[in-house]
Amino acid sequence: MNLDPHVPSGPLAQKWDKHRFEMKLVNPANKRKFRILIVGTGLAGGSAAASLAELGYNVESFCFQDSSRRAHSIAAQGGINAAKNYQNDGDSIRRLFYDTIKGGDFRSREANVYRLAQVSVNIIDQCVAQGVPFAREYGGLLFNRSFGGAQVSRTFYCRGQTGQQLLLGAYQAMSRQVRAGRIKMHPRSEMLDVVVVDGRARGIIVRDLVTGQIQSYSGDAVVLATGGYSPVFFLSTNAKGCNVTAGYRAYKRGAAFANPCYTQIHPTCIPVTGDYQSKLTLMSESLRNDGRIWVPRDGGDHRPPQEIPEADRDYYLERKYPSFGNLAPRDIASRAAKEVCDEGRGVGEGGRGVYLDFKDAIARLGEHTIRERYSNLFDMYHHITSENPYKAPMRIYPAPHYTMGGLWVDYNLMSSIPGLFVVGEANFSDHGANRLGASALMQGLADGYFVLPYTLSNYLASTKQTPTPVEGEDFKRCEAEVREQLQRLLSIKGKRSAQSFHRQLGKLMWDQCGMARSEQSLKKALNEIPAIRDEFWHNVSVTGGEQGLNQELEYAGRVADFLEFAELLCHDALDRDESCGAHFRIEHQTPDGEAERNDEQYSYVSAWEYNGVGQAPTLHKEPLTFEEVHLSVRSYK
Amino acid sequence: MNFTLHVWRQKSPQDEGRMVTYDARDISPDTSFLEMLDIVNQELVEKGEEPIAFDSDCREGICGSCCLMINGTAHGPDRGVASCQTFMRVFADGQEIYVEPWRARAFPLIKDLVVDRSALDRIIEAGGFVSVNTGGAPDGNALPVPKTDAERAMDAAECIGCGACVAACPNASAMLFTAAKVSHLALLPQGKPERRRRARDMVEQMDREGFGNCTNYYECEAACPKEISVQFIAQMNREYLAACLDGSEE
Secondary structure, eight states: OOOOOOOOOOOGOOOOOOHHSSSOOOOHHHTTTTTTEEEEOOOOOOHHHHHHHHOOOOEEOOOOOGGGGGSSSGGSSOOOEOOOTOOOOOHHHHHHHHHHHHHTTSSSSSHHHHHHHHHHHHHHHHHHHHHHHOOOOSSSBBBOOOOTTTTSEEOOOTTTTTTHHHHHHHHHHHHHHHHHHHHHEEEEEEEEEEEEEEEEEEEEEEEEEOOOOOEEEEEEEEEEEEEEEEEGGGSSSOOTTOOSSHHHHHHHOOOOOOOOOOOEEEEEEOOOTTTTTTOBBBGGGGGGOOOOEEEESSSTTOSGGGOOOGGGEOOOOHHOTTTTGOOOOOHHHHHHHHHHTOOOOOGGGOOOOEEEEOOOHHHHHOHHHHHHHHHHHHHHHHHHHOOOOOOEEEEEEEEEEEOOOOOOOOSSBOSSSSSSEEOGGGGGGGTTSSSTTOOHHHHHHIIIIIIHHHHHHHHHTTTOOOOOOTTTTHHHHHHHHHHHHHHHHHHHHHHHHHHHHHHHHHHHHHHHHSSSHHHHHHHHHHHHHHHHHHHHHHEEOOSOOSOOOOOOHHHHHHHHHHHHHHHHHHHHHHHHHHHBBBBBTTTTTTSSSOOOOOHHOEEEEEEOOOSSTTTEEEEEEEEEOSSSSSOOOOOOO | OOOEEEEESSSSSSSOOOEEEEEEEETTTTTTTHHHHHHHHOOOHHHTTTOOOOSSSSSSSSSOOOOOOETTEETTTSOOOOOGGOGGGSSSSTOOEEEEOOOOTTSEEEEEEOOHHHHHHHHHHHTTTTOSSSSSSOOOSSSOOOOHHHHHHHHHHHHOOOOOOHOOOOBBBHHHHHHHHHHHHSSGGGGGGHHHHHHHHHHHHHTTTTOOOSSSSOOOHHOOTTTOOOOHHHHHHHHHHHHHHOGGOO
């Protein structure tokens, strides 16, 4: 397997400029001869589709939602980072780059991260020009707030709905191209396979979710912008529809899957309340700008929070990490919450919760200011819990939120299958072992607006391809395999719903491969997953037929993939016998409980190759080399 | 808590639909309305019966997928929330609950509670954007925007495109949806150059899709999960009128 990252030579700060000049271009008149298939319409897929269509390519976009405007990027709350230094507080491209590399615990590719920091400034300009209503100062200029893992204010936001506004910007740019006839939109369409012809990605197999028909689409390149796989834990902050299917099926066709064990557990989510829950809800990290996190100093203190005096409270993040305090990065804040709850100091039902308190901020700034900054988040909390966070502190607990792992890509965002590009959360490249807050939106839009349009053009300009009609043998074979799996699911007629298997798998993964992992727990998971999978394939009940809208059939297919993918995730977690970022192996921690990296042995990207269901995958290593950054112990103390 | 549900079931657009009665037993008051439907559906699936089809995705009130008419009210009795953020604690124990799809000529039914809302996408395609290509945008701070304008634009931009305004309106009008986008972009300097053409094209598309007109019932504002104000409809009417009087952008 070829895992050359194709990082351009030269000094770090000049690599992207140099590469942009060296890449080949497609003549404007020739662009319309190419067809690009883009799966997913979130920030990465939407921005890529719009930008490529503006250049003149024929784009076909696919999403499983009923409209491209509903992709899960819409739920991102807090903000988007950019190294604008509008606040004059010492920010720079280099600082954003360094914060991101350090935040990822030195497990990401230096050149990719530097490029991300470089284009971050263009993203804000682009979005403002589209009419994204960012928060502003009274003087009319853009306002910023702080996010975790940074000591500067570089986060741009639209109330607590930044993802929504950025996505609508991309959606509107797409809509303009749909109108112009350069994007053909396919909503309610789920990609079920990638078609590889002569070693290149040349098409996809799609199920029309309304008619149930299996359809083939052929193109000159395929782009996956299909998001993350947090629902492998069943309960997560992701939307119900988020899944690993597109990425996993590409992996089964030969694309390497990188660092699947890097899964981010977000520290501020509404705690689990019962086993009827279908998902967990995030409370934006931006709340940590003004909220203070604490638990009672002593276990067994069941007084209402307002009655616990200051002396009996432990503001544990401020105590342990005085220089970053409540804005410690996510992995660190999550583990600290788990630790105090493990000590028996957690609050709320079941003791799995900590307080996020706005009392001091309200006293300092007034309720009006807090309302202006966070009203929709406070309202959402109030609706879900029926508690008023203006009066009593919120209760929060970590939950699966984002996955840094994804399909392996080179510097050009191309996977190990030529012609298959992967953008946004679906790839692995920029966040290392932990993502900083407000960086996902930045990466999605960087990939789609400012990286892919160049690198994809270069691929098309430098590759000679002959047309591959969908009537060809490769397409027919893939279609038949997809149909066969659907029929197999429908024919089992067992006793258990797909959801019950998903819940069972998720609990196993959360208990054995969640915030803390060990060799023993991972081996236990690897032992139990095949048994759940076997039962699934003998006892799942999938109602209805292949024709027409069948939501159970869609869901069962996704659960089937999670049941295989979970094993890959555990293999990766077991191989990485170190702690780094969000991947915490309890065997490797410092005396005060911080993650202990092992740079000598594990400074590499794990890229896994598929060998068949239930077979151990093959590990390939892309060594991480750092030219400019000095690997240090990551400290936020 | 226990509830008796009467749910609209319709296999396909050709099928004649009917209300079917289901029991929802031992439901926690903290369960969301959709999670309650999940529980009912799990029982149906395990019995080998087809579950109730309904749209949902983010389940935190922002994606706009969910669209249920609950006891005759779009998104149910709770104000300012989508169906997914309606919790069972707002109902009385033992209550009978009627669940129906959005009903509007422009939203053809697909199955059970699932309807086709692509007409709303086509209204945006008609002009709900700023014509700017990727690249070459001026610095974000090059053009100051008064804070009050930015805030008001954001009030309109919050629309989640769920279609509750259409479902609630006796005329099945999409005026609030369309007005929210027209106003969002007209309020910002970036959207001003195309404001007239945008208002005219979007209103014309809205009419072509078969949505009704506004006769000031204000049901849309009451049903809107983002509580978007009907004042934006007045703004759109001004924009549209100005566009009709001013032919310069033909």
